[in-house]
Amino acid sequence: MLVSGDGPLPAGVIAAPPGAGALLSWLTAEGRDVGGAARLAGSVTIVGGFAEPSTGRAAREAAALAALEEATAEAETAEQSATQAQETLAALASELEAARAEERRAELVEQRDRLRSEAALVTAQLHPLDEAVERADGAHRDAKARQRNLKGTPGRSRLPPGSPPNAA
Numbered sequence: 618m619l620v621s622g623d624g625p626l627p628a629g630v631i632a633a634p635p636g637a638g639a640l641l642s643w644l645t646a647e648g649r650d651v652g653g654a655a656r657l658a659g660s661v662t663i664v665g666g667f668a669e670p671s672t673g674r675a676a677r678e679a680a681a682l683a684a685l686e687e688a689t690a691e692a693e694t695a696e697q698s699a700t701q702a703q704e705t706l707a708a709l710a711s712e713l714e715a716a717r718a719e720e721r722r723a724e725l726v727e728q729r730d731r732l733r734s735e736a737a738l739v740t741a742q743l744h745p746l747d748e749a750v751e752r753a754d755g756a757h758r759d760a761k762a763r764q765r766n767l768k769g770t771p772g773r774s775r776l777p778p779g780s781p782p783n784a785a
Contacts, residue, residue, distance in 0.1 A: 628645075
């Protein structure tokens with residue numbers, strides 16, 4: 618904005634740069650105070666009431682320093698949030714690992730119990746079969762023994778296959 622001209626300072630203005638007096642007088646006469654801002658007809662709004670200057674190198678440096686401090690604070694907050702998120706992630710990873718291990722353990726226990734139950738059923742079915750095999754083994758041994766006895770006895774004829782041992 619280019620300000621030129623000189624004039625008396627309006628009431629409440631203690632000091633102004635050279636040439637700003639006329640502008641400030643005009644703002645006072647034409648503008649309305651709207652919550653710390655001067656509003657002029659034609660949609661120009663001038664905001665003021667800053668504790669620090671809002672123009673010039675000092676103002677830019679102050680604004681840059683304030684922005685740096687705010688960004689530094691936000692970065693520290695972000696670092697703390699990231700650290701906390703990493704700790705939470707590590708805790709959740711451990712919890713997930715434990716849950717998966719528990720799920721696997723439960724599956725294995727269920728499988729073991731099912732196989733034990735099946736083994737018990739098979740064992741119950743095998744018991745009569747084992748007894749029958751033992752009886753058949755005994756009968757086979759007895760038959761072999763009788764066969765040997767018949768071969769060693771003189772004067773006895775050999776029995777035809779399938780005939781009972783006492784058929785002679």
